[in-house]
Amino acid sequence: MLPVMVADKGAGRRPRQARSIDLLAGAKLQYVRLGHAFVLAFSGGYQVLIETVTQLHGPRGRVDVEPGENPSDALATLLGDVVESAGTRADGELQITFRSGSHLLVGVDADFESWAVTGPDGLLMVCLANGEVAIWGDGHATPDLH
Secondary structure (H helix, E strand, C coil): CCCCCCCCCCCCCCCCCCEEEHHHCCCEEEEEECCCCEEEEEHHHCEEEECCCEEEEECCEEEEECCCCCCCCHHHHHCCCEEEEEEECCCCCEEEEECCCCEEEECCCCCCCCEEEECCCCCEEEECHHHCEEEECCCCEEECCC
């Protein structure tokens, strides 16, 4: 009798979990670079790179901002604001809430990386295609307890 092997595409994969990114809490947004990717630079040496459509929810309602040739400068309204909380949703979306009450919701791309968070301690957190989040380095990203 020959052995039979069964393969499952999802074998060995763990379910996705929401994660809090506590290292961004209390960081002040120092500058925003616009272009084919947005770069948000925070105090403490942290950066968020955004390469997909992002929703900015603020005092004037929701604004969709997209990197590219002529990006909106709506993200500049957040300059000087301080992060209240940051985390990923189970689907890989990144949400950053500011003390002013504004928040960013960075979407997920089915085919490409959509966002990354870097830190001075070698932290690299990347949202891969389809929302899978990979983390390298010594950061303080911790599982969300909610």
